[in-house]
Amino acid sequence: MGRATVADIKGRDFSELDKEAKANTENTNKGSNTNKNRNTTTSDSRGRKNRRRQKKTMVVHPVQRLFDACKDVFAHAGTGFVPPPDKIEQLSALLDEIRPVDVGLSPRMPFFSPQATRRAPTITYLHIHECEKFSMGIFCLPPSGVLPLHNHPGMTVFSKLLFGTMHIKSYDWVVGAPSASAVAEPSQTQRSEVRMAKVKVDSNLTAPCKTSILYPADGGNMHCFTAVTACTVLDVLGPPYSDLEGRHCTYYLAYPFTKFSGDEQVSIPDEEKDKYAWLQERDKPEDLVVEGALYTGPVIREN
Numbered sequence: 001m002g003r004a005t006v007a008d009i010k011g012r013d014f015s016e017l018d019k020e021a022k023a024n025t026e027n028t029n030k031g032s033n034t035n036k037n038r039n040t041t042t043s044d045s046r047g048r049k050n051r052r053r054q055k056k057t058m059v060v061h062p063v064q065r066l067f068d069a070c071k072d073v074f075a076h077a078g079t080g081f082v083p084p085p086d087k088i089e090q091l092s093a094l095l096d097e098i099r100p101v102d103v104g105l106s107p108r109m110p111f112f113s114p115q116a117t118r119r120a121p122t123i124t125y126l127h128i129h130e131c132e133k134f135s136m137g138i139f140c141l142p143p144s145g146v147l148p149l150h151n152h153p154g155m156t157v158f159s160k161l162l163f164g165t166m167h168i169k170s171y172d173w174v175v176g177a178p179s180a181s182a183v184a185e186p187s188q189t190q191r192s193e194v195r196m197a198k199v200k201v202d203s204n205l206t207a208p209c210k211t212s213i214l215y216p217a218d219g220g221n222m223h224c225f226t227a228v229t230a231c232t233v234l235d236v237l238g239p240p241y242s243d244l245e246g247r248h249c250t251y252y253l254a255y256p257f258t259k260f261s262g263d264e265q266v267s268i269p270d271e272e273k274d275k276y277a278w279l280q281e282r283d284k285p286e287d288l289v290v291e292g293a294l295y296t297g298p299v300i301r302e303n
Contacts, residue, residue: 061102061298062094062097062098062099062102063098063102063103063128063297063298063300064298064300064301065094066091066094066095066098066136066236067128067129067136067300067302069090069091069094070091070133070134070136070236070238071133071134072087073087073090073091073134073238074133074134074238074239075133077133077134077238077239078154078239078245079153079154079155079216079239079245079246079247080154080216081154081156081216081238081239082156082215082216083156083238088156088213091158091211091236092158092210092211092213095158095160095211095234095236096160096210096211098160098162098234099162100162100163100232102297102298103126103128103138103162103234103295103297103298104295104296104297104298105138105140105162105163105232105297107163107164107230109140111124111140111142111293112140112141112142112230112232113142113230114142114143114144114230115142119287119289120144120145120146120285120287120288120289121141121142121143121144121145121146121227122142122145122289122290122291123139123140123141123142123145123147123288123289123290123291124139124140124290124291124292124293125137125138125139125140125290125291125292125293126138126140126292126293126294126295126297127292127295128295128297128300129300129302130240131240132239132240132242133238133239134236134237134238134239134240135235135236135237135238135240135241136234136235136236137234137235138162138232138233138234138235138295139225139232139233139235139290140232140293141164141166141225141227141230141231141232141233142227142230143227143228143229143230144226144227145226145227146224146225146226146227146288147224147225147226147288148224148251148285148288149169149171149222149223149224149251149252149253149254149279150222150223150224150249150250150251150252151221151222151249151250151252152214152216152221152222152237152241152247152249153216153221153246153247153248153250154216154239154246154247155216155221155237155238155239155240155241155247156213156214156215156216156237156238157213157214157235157236157237157238158211158212158213158235158236159211159212159213159214159233159234159235159236160211160212160233160234160235161205161206161207161209161212161231161232161233162207162231162232162233162234163207163230163231163232164206164207164227164228164229164230164231164232165204165205165206165207165227165228165229165231166204166205166206166225166226166227166228166231166233167203167204167205167225167226167227167228168201168202168203168204168205168212168220168223168224168225168226169199169201169202169223169224169226169254170199170200170201170202170214170219170220170221170222170223170224171197171198171199171200171220171221171222171223171254171277171279172197172198172200172217172218172219172220172221172222173195173196173197173217173221173222174196174197174198174276175217177195177196177266193280193281194255194260194278194279194280195278195279195280196257196266196276196277196278196279197222197254197276197277197278197279198275198276198277199274199275199276199277200218200219200220201220201223204228207231222252222279224254250281251281251282251283251284251285252279252280252281252282253279253280253282254277254278254279254280255277255278255279255280256274256277256278257273257274257276257277257278258273259278260278
């Protein structure tokens with residue numbers, strides 16, 4: 001059966017009203033009162049329907065509310081920008097409310113299916129919006145999918161896990177700590193210098209959960225995502241990556257602190273050493289495959 005149009009539905013309504021009117025005029029004894037009652041009832045019913053339609057049109061979708069809030073919060077964003085605490089709370093609260101269905105996602109979609117491949121599983125990125133001040137997008141990871149350790153220079157990032165379980169390991173640079181000289185792995189072409197970092201988070205996160213936030217200098221600015229199960233994360237970056245403005249995505253290798261502990265300037269108690277690491281810049285991993293796909297959630301109105 002084909003889908004009924006609005007005109008078809010209205011046609012049936014009007015036809016039914018015409019039949020009721022004819023029946024009422026044939027009954028002269030009861031017709032007057034009946035018509036009044038029915039007209040009043042019909043008028044009230046149509047009035048309620050109109051009011052319901054108006055209320056529906058006034059509802060603002062969660063993703064639109066998020067977009068509108070980002071325009072306000074990141075209006076003056078630049079490298080190193082950190083929103084005021086009340087604005088951070090506002091965006092976090094909006095992200096906390098968003099569900100997979102709000103962005104047109106379901107765990108049954110093909111890019112969440114396990115992948116039988118020798119390479120790392122392909123990650124899918126759904127672009128929602130990007131401008132000079134902020135960006136909104138969604139990463140979809142199949143089981144065992146990995147977003148390798150990378151940074152967010154001069155950026156404030158909100159990450160909302162929409163469904164699934166993800167392991168997060170994040171680091172912040174240790175301010176004032178010396179760098180160390182390291183011998184590069186034979187298979188790598190990265191520079192030999194390593195920098196000291198402290199582990200911020202090393203745990204699983206399972207949806208539903210609160211929004212995670214990282215800042216330009218703390219909060220776990222360098223992180224790695226590993227999908228324990230199929231999962232998806234909605235990211236808001238302010239400002240977004242920009243090579244022209246020096247916000248380039250850099251990838252890292254992480255080494256245990258004890259691997260380069262010979263520097264006499266570094267003194268860490270033995271029981272604390274597992275909370276530190278040495279990070280070394282690397283080329284973009286060859287097995288990292290991120291494919292773009294069409295965002296099928298609600299359309300954002302930009303004005």
